[in-house]
Amino acid sequence: xxxxxxxxxxxxxxxxxxxxxxxxxxxxxYLFFKENNKNIIINNDLLNLACLNLAFFLASWGMYxxxxxxxxxxxxxxxxxxxxxxxxxxxxxxxxxxWKDLKLAKNIIEDTYKKYNINPTQTLITKILMGMxxxxxxxxxxxxxGLKKWNDCGNKYIPPSFNEISFNELxxxxxxxxxxxxxxxxxxxxxxxxxxxxxxxLGKNV
Numbered sequence: 001x002x003x004x005x006x007x008x009x010x011x012x013x014x015x016x017x018x019x020x021x022x023x024x025x026x027x028x029x030y031l032f033f034k035e036n037n038k039n040i041i042i043n044n045d046l047l048n049l050a051c052l053n054l055a056f057f058l059a060s061w062g063m064y065x066x067x068x069x070x071x072x073x074x075x076x077x078x079x080x081x082x083x084x085x086x087x088x089x090x091x092x093x094x095x096x097x098x099w100k101d102l103k104l105a106k107n108i109i110e111d112t113y114k115k116y117n118i119n120p121t122q123t124l125i126t127k128i129l130m131g132m133x134x135x136x137x138x139x140x141x142x143x144x145x146g147l148k149k150w151n152d153c154g155n156k157y158i159p160p161s162f163n164e165i166s167f168n169e170l171x172x173x174x175x176x177x178x179x180x181x182x183x184x185x186x187x188x189x190x191x192x193x194x195x196x197x198x199x200x201x202l203g204k205n206v
Contacts (some may be wrong), residue, residue, distance in 0.1 A: 025060035029053045029131040034093065034132040037132075041086050050073045050082050057131040058124075069118045081112040085132065092133040095191055102136060105129055121140075122162040130196060134189075136162070137170060137196035138174045145203030162193070170195050 031051045033040070040046045055075040058064060064071050085092070085108055091101045109125050122127075129139040137143055138160045147160040158173075159166040174191035190198075 005072065007061050022060045025057045026131060030134050031187050032194075033132045037086055038151060047082065048076075051078045054082065054128065054131050058127055061127060061138070062194050063127060065125055066149070067199035068114070070124075073116060073181060077113075077116055080115070081109055082132070083127070084108045084112055089133075092129065092135045095135075097133075097135050098169050102129065102167060103164075126162055130193070134193045136167060136192055137199065140200070142203035143200045146199030146201070147203070149202055150199065 007157070023159065032050065037052070040050045052075050052160075055064075055078060058070065081114050085105055088108060089101060089105045091097045092105060106125055109120050109128055113120050123138065123140045126136050127140070129136050130138045139160075144160045147158050151157050151160070156169065173203045174195045
């Protein structure tokens with residue numbers, strides 16, 4: 001398997017060649033929340049922009065396909081979820097956040113979307129957390145395939161689902177990537193986004 005650092009360098013070189021790549025959708029969303037999260041819940045204009053940023057990131061990364069119930073709603077469906085996460089989950093933007101913090105956020109996301117008769121999948125839950133805080137990889141199809149390929153190559157086993165064991169193993173692994181110090185536009189990529197990018201591309205190339 002290709003060296004992790006070399007793999008990431010190759011990926012980012014490809015992304016930088018396209019100035020409007022959908023890969024940047026995450027950067028725009030993450031940077032907006034990073035710069036405004038203290039004011040979003042007290043400023044309705046910022047809250048609307050937060051909803052738009054999150055909605056476009058989710059759409060850009062496949063969460064508004066025809067089968068998705070999100071497609072039946074406008075961007076304001078995300079308001080309550082954003083407000084509750086910012087009010088109650090203070091540690092998610094910290095690279096040292098723990099599983100208990102993610103579990104609380106997971107419960108909030110599940111509860112807030114129930115009013116719209118939506119039962120969020122682990123993919124939607126983790127993509128919301130990735131877009132807003134960069135605190136966990138997004139457990140979508142390619143990321144899970146990447147984890148399975150990692151496991152098949154004889155590395156230390158990482159469960160291919162969003163749970164405490166998987167998060168803790170990935171958090172430990174992310175420490176080997178922090179030194180990459182990768183920047184594409186104006187965003188310092190947090191450790192879990194590097195993990196997300198590595199495994200997603202690993203799975204995409206299975």
